Amino acid sequence: MKKKENILIVGAGLCGSLLALRLGQRGYKVTVMESRPDLRKVDISVGRSINLAFSDRGIKAMNMVGLTDKVMPLCIPMRGRLVHDVQGNTFMANYSGREDEYINSISRGDLNSLLLTEAEEHEAVDIVFNKECTGIDIEENIATFHCYETKKEMQLKADVIIGTDGAGSILRKSYYLERKFLFSYSQNFLNHGYKELSIPATKTGGFRTEKNALHIWPRGNFMIIALPNLDGSFTVTLFLSYDEGEYNFNNLTTKEIVQEFFEKEFPDLVPLIPELTTEYFENPTAPLGTVKCSPWSYKNNTLLMGDAAHAIVPFYGQGMNASFEDVVVLNEVLDQYEGDWEKVFKVYEKTRKKDTDAIADLAIDNYYEMRDHVANPIFKEKRKLEIDLEKAFPETYFSKYSMVTFNEDIPYSKAMEIGRAQDKALLNLIIDDEIDTTADLQEILKKVQEETNEILDEDNVAKTMKH
Numbered sequence: 001m002k003k004k005e006n007i008l009i010v011g012a013g014l015c016g017s018l019l020a021l022r023l024g025q026r027g028y029k030v031t032v033m034e035s036r037p038d039l040r041k042v043d044i045s046v047g048r049s050i051n052l053a054f055s056d057r058g059i060k061a062m063n064m065v066g067l068t069d070k071v072m073p074l075c076i077p078m079r080g081r082l083v084h085d086v087q088g089n090t091f092m093a094n095y096s097g098r099e100d101e102y103i104n105s106i107s108r109g110d111l112n113s114l115l116l117t118e119a120e121e122h123e124a125v126d127i128v129f130n131k132e133c134t135g136i137d138i139e140e141n142i143a144t145f146h147c148y149e150t151k152k153e154m155q156l157k158a159d160v161i162i163g164t165d166g167a168g169s170i171l172r173k174s175y176y177l178e179r180k181f182l183f184s185y186s187q188n189f190l191n192h193g194y195k196e197l198s199i200p201a202t203k204t205g206g207f208r209t210e211k212n213a214l215h216i217w218p219r220g221n222f223m224i225i226a227l228p229n230l231d232g233s234f235t236v237t238l239f240l241s242y243d244e245g246e247y248n249f250n251n252l253t254t255k256e257i258v259q260e261f262f263e264k265e266f267p268d269l270v271p272l273i274p275e276l277t278t279e280y281f282e283n284p285t286a287p288l289g290t291v292k293c294s295p296w297s298y299k300n301n302t303l304l305m306g307d308a309a310h311a312i313v314p315f316y317g318q319g320m321n322a323s324f325e326d327v328v329v330l331n332e333v334l335d336q337y338e339g340d341w342e343k344v345f346k347v348y349e350k351t352r353k354k355d356t357d358a359i360a361d362l363a364i365d366n367y368y369e370m371r372d373h374v375a376n377p378i379f380k381e382k383r384k385l386e387i388d389l390e391k392a393f394p395e396t397y398f399s400k401y402s403m404v405t406f407n408e409d410i411p412y413s414k415a416m417e418i419g420r421a422q423d424k425a426l427l428n429l430i431i432d433d434e435i436d437t438t439a440d441l442q443e444i445l446k447k448v449q450e451e452t453n454e455i456l457d458e459d460n461v462a463k464t465m466k467h
């Protein structure tokens with residue numbers, strides 16, 4: 001088996017640093033080139049999501065590299081969505097009926113730092129900062145970098161180049177600019193962007209609102225969420241249209257209008273964000289989009305992974321988890337075909353693409369669910385029923401959310417197929433008054449399963465007819 005090839009990874013974000021660590025553990029010689037300064041030495045958090053929801057697919061990846069014990073102390077469990085209405089009333093909607101199923105809030109910086117440090121422990125892993133990749137010759141395997149320190153250009157040649165350089169990937173750009181093969185690519189932006197604000201800790205370092213929840217202020221066409229940080233603060237994210245609705249990013253142009261908007265729509269949040277208008281104008285507004293492309297690789301030379309291959313909108317809290325899962329899947333494919341990179345790349349994409357396409361679509365579904373449906377009475381009834389079913393039948397009943405978030409061994413594509421059918425079944429039964437919510441849960445489960453199977457059968461017939 002050929003080992004110790006030189007691997008060049010472009011981008012030392014979450015995916016690139018985990019990949020470097022895993023390839024280092026597998027014995028490869030790895031160089032990682034990152035455009036930003038070392039985040040362990042310089043604060044570069046501004047404008048990027050400061051904390052993230054981290055769940056079971058991500059935890060599986062940490063298990064793979066033996067880091068779970070170091071990662072879990074960085075986490076704050078969030079057991080459900082704490083929904084805030086316009087009057088300031090709140091209700092908690094748990095993520096699952098099973099006690100041990102919850103998501104975690106984790107700092108992007110802390111997690112990235114840990115992965116970088118662990119990767120660097122391997123002598124064969126070298127991480128270089130302040131080097132921005134400006135182009136990749138995919139035929140010759142040569143990457144060009146601009147060094148921010150010397151202001152000079154430099155080139156690196158490697159046996160294999162892996163682009164983990166995020167949603168704006170330079171490697172992906174080389175694929176379509178060089179036109180060496182048929183490259184399909186789509187990038188769809190939402191009409192909504194996002195802006196981060198913050199709720200500071202109390203003077204004694206405590207939390208100003210419920211710590212163990214993901215807070216949501218759903219308002220139909222826009223929403224705010226807040227996730228807790230270990231220091232007692234919360235990172236608050238406003239999702240709002242650029243140009244639609246009474247208030248939008250384009251017309252919130254003065255401190256007075258911003259204050260008016262928040263007081264009208266989020267009155268209970270205003271006292272929690274003392275620097276509201278200052279932060280609003282200091283912090284950037286960023287777009288949200290979905291990137292799909294194929295193929296992800298060229299010959300045995302280059303491969304796209306993480307957001308570079310499949311950036312998604314953040315509403316399922318799965319982008320990072322999916323990028324970590326990429327490394328788990330690549331690792332499994334390497335177990336089978338190590339030594340034949342072309343085969344590894346092909347099998348990896350064939351195994352993985354349907355799942356990243358699925359989570360991209362599910363994330364868009366959740367965008368509507370979070371900003372609109374969570375406060376809808378039928379949706380609330382459906383969620384309550386699902387939680388009751390999960391509590392009563394912990395081994396049998398799994399909601400779509402649970403399959404996606406807590407069942408790392410169910411591929412995203414399967415979770416989407418079954419989860420969507422199950423959602424449809426539940427909504428049909430509730431809307432048609434075919435479920436008596438006071439009836440025996442065993443009877444309800446049977447009805448839901450029958451209706452779900454019928455829908456899945458119809459879907460399968462439709463698929464067969466298409467082919």
Ligand SMILES: Cc1cc2nc3c(=O)[nH]c(=O)nc-3n(C[C@H](O)[C@H](O)[C@H](O)COP(=O)(O)OP(=O)(O)OC[C@H]3O[C@@H](n4cnc5c(N)ncnc54)[C@H](O)[C@@H]3O)c2cc1C
Nearest residue numbers: 011013014015035053133166306307314317318319320321
């Ligand atoms: C608002 C928001 C909230 C989110 N919330 C969640 C969440 O709750 N849970 C979740 O799982 N996911 C979440 N995500 C998604 C998550 O952030 C991404 O999926 C994840 O960061 C992808 O990791 P990555 O390493 O592929 O890309 P990135 O994290 O973007 O890393 C790419 C790295 O490459 C570097 N780079 C870029 N270009 C170059 C270049 N030319 N040369 C050299 N280096 C380069 C960058 O500096 C960066 O370090 C969220 C995303 C957003 C925008």
